[in-house]
Amino acid sequence: NAGVTQTPKFQVLKTGQSMTLQCAQDMNHNSMYWYRQDPGMGLRLIYYSASEGTTDKGEVPNGYNVSRLNKREFSLRLESAAPSQTSVYFCASSEGGGFGYTFGSGTRLTVV
Amino acid sequence: AQSVTQLGSHVSVSEGALVLLRCNYSSSVPPYLFWYVQYPNQGLQLLLKYTTGATLVKGINGFEAEFKKSETSFHLTKPSAHMSDAAEYFCAVSGRVGYGNKLVFGAGTILRVKS
Numbered sequence: 001n002a003g004v005t006q007t008p009k010f011q012v013l014k015t016g017q018s019m020t021l022q023c024a025q026d027m028n029h030n031s032m033y034w035y036r037q038d039p040g041m042g043l044r045l046i047y048y049s050a051s052e053g054t055t056d057k058g059e060v061p062n063g064y065n066v067s068r069l070n071k072r073e074f075s076l077r078l079e080s081a082a083p084s085q086t087s088v089y090f091c092a093s094s095e096g097g098g099f100g101y102t103f104g105s106g107t108r109l110t111v112v
Numbered sequence: 113a114q115s116v117t118q119l120g121s122h123v124s125v126s127e128g129a130l131v132l133l134r135c136n137y138s139s140s141v142p143p144y145l146f147w148y149v150q151y152p153n154q155g156l157q158l159l160l161k162y163t164t165g166a167t168l169v170k171g172i173n174g175f176e177a178e179f180k181k182s183e184t185s186f187h188l189t190k191p192s193a194h195m196s197d198a199a200e201y202f203c204a205v206s207g208r209v210g211y212g213n214k215l216v217f218g219a220g221t222i223l224r225v226k227s
Binding site for chain 2: 041048090096098100
């Protein structure tokens with residue numbers, strides 16, 4: 001069982017460059033999420049998709065866009081990377097209700 | 113709005129000692145509550161959860177947590193720490209209803225286990 005797969009695992013960008021973080025889940029979950037993790041701040045929600053065809057902003061959406069390509073895939077795009085976006089990014093999926101999330105292994109992004 | 117406070121960003125215990133990681137939440141409705149563990153350079157793994165029913169819930173690796181509504185707490189405990197328990201632990205809360213079942217996380221507690 002692959003669960004939630006994120007690519008790439010590591011990435012270094014120059015300020016102003018763009019990139020897309022990919023996420024795919026094979027558990028037939030309806031909901032998918034993108035979080036960023038920074039030291040001492042826990043995980044903060046960037047965007048989420050409650051179901052295929054819908055996306056909504058989370059706590060820290062500025063500088064990001066998302067696409068729910070289909071039920072399996074949810075991508076996160078940085079159009080013009082900034083050093084403040086240096087972070088570890090986690091994708092997660094959920095059946096909803098009290099089931100909690102299944103997380104990917106993360107993408108470590110450095111913007112120089 | 114929901115929020116989570118984890119008391120103590122770092123906790124250090126000796127091997128074999130009691131582990132107690134504190135979590136208090138704020139929620140306007142009865143919440144779902146979770147503890148996750150993160151080992152270095154890995155994703156988050158679900159330790160245990162409270163949704164309904166018995167307020168003392170048991171999870172993996174010998175951990176348990178008790179939901180205390182009157183104290184708005186969901187502290188994580190383990191009777192005897194093992195070296196392999198060294199990791200970062202996150203408490204999280206979500207509402208029972210609402211769009212997208214969003215989890216709100218605490219800032220995390222790094223557990224160090226001394227030999």
